[in-house]
Amino acid sequence: MSASTHATRSAPQPLVVSSRLKTISMVFAFLGLASFVALLFMNKERAWHAYLTGYFYFTSLALGGMFFAAIQHLSKAGWSVNIRRLSESMASFLPVAFVGGVILLIGAPTLYLWLDKGAVAADHLLQHKSGYLNMTFFVIRLVAFFGIWIFFWNKIIGLSVKQDETGEEKITSKLTAFSVAFAPFFAITYSFFSIDLLMSLEPHWFSTMFGVYAFAGLFQSTLAFLVLLVIYCMKKGVLTGYVDENHLHDLGKFLFAFTVFWAYIAYSQFMLIWYANLPEETVFFIHRMHGGWLWVSASLIVFKFIVPFLALLPQRAKRNPNHLASVAVLILIMQYVDFYWLVYPNLDSHHVVFSIFEVLVWLGFGGAFLMTTFRFLSKNAIIPRKDPRQAESNHHHVVY
């Protein structure tokens, strides 16, 4: 078959992270922190909105990395073994995300109207929702979510790393069991996490599809980041003999599928609300269909769906690393626009408020995310060492 599958394989090693990359991620993290603090003094409300956007973005990527690894285990996938460690690395941001969540509690009264006692007292609907939307329960939920995620992170990533040393086949079946258990927990916790942090920004509004909308974006952007990570490691030559354009092809198909899935869910959420035309539901879209926000909404349709859809359609597009990488970058940018679009109309529903500060705060979380991800990769082999399904991944061949 193709010559590339016969390339020589050296034993999988941890990634040697260049000092340049370490410096860049530290500079990002520092710049982000500095801009956040500066913003806090200039405009407290805006600072916390920027914080929430960046925080939710990278927490979602971390969970997405773990979710990707889990679905490989629970479907007993063979093709993905050689790229699984890269998705596992993304989850190492979770402990930082927990700390970030605790910090977010400081900003919560600035962000959430339902924490304003005066507003709740004057509003029947908010009183009605106060059984769920109150600080105590909010904190309990946040801690419970991270408790569950960090438990599964320990199991799903911890056991996978342990198998590198022991090579026990029993670990593979344990991983399947933990992943099966993780799936429903993930579905419920992430839905409520997105409801708590994002949907409750507009406490009068509710959408029964919000959780799945957030998930669609999470998985689309996770796949885009994973594609970039795989291509980065391929270009460094550390995946030679293990990962080639066949793996990229399947990742590209995944990315394509979840681009369509995101559009499907985004449209379904919009269509249900548009059709029923109930005031407490339409308020969300009315803000986003007027003034500058209309253009942000339109950009989501064009650049988060139509352009990636057409760009990923040809077979060659999914097998060409440079092409695939540029589509992945576009999707990651649009994922930021998506969260920005969810959060910022809460700050100003009439004007699009945007400056370098928003970018820097987001980059700050990005820097922390890259630091934890590459730290994990520099400590563990970047390819699982003794996975029983590895041969399947080494000889992965996509024919259509």
Next chain:
Amino acid sequence: MGIESLIEKISDKGQEGFAGIWEDEHQFVEAARKTREAGVEGFEAISPFPLHGIDEAMGIPRSFIPWVTFFAGLTGCAFGLWFTWWTSAVDWPIIIAGKPMWSLPAFIPVVFELTILFGALSSVGALIAICGLPKVEPPVIDATLSSHRFALFVPKKAKGFDQQKLTDLFKQSGATEVKETRF
């Protein structure tokens, strides 16, 4: 007219040619490659199961069916847009829920489904057409080709057909049987 003579009349007679039969799939894929390299074009490979790498060995280019799907999908999309506009805003305009006559969000599902319907049916249609299906009672080279053996069939009118050369080539590359046949 009896049913048997009807079947006889519409049955596929195939074309005359020359076939080699292999027992081993790796030898078979190699033989296909050598046949192509010998300058033969337009030959067939018959296998009981899909073989990795046979397309490349035979030099079969990518199918054009994806293009059929793409343009049929576009047609379905355009038709859906036009048809929902014509039915609800031109031919029988009714105001529903106070919304505009032609409200795009309400019709996206229709447009979406028609895109898929046109794309899917055209792909299947194109596949059936280029495979020359349906074939009634086509000639069989050898019954074992549907269980465990593999055959290459070169039609007489194929480019580079030379029975003597093919006999040598097939036998050298491990064919256990060669014969003149129809397919």
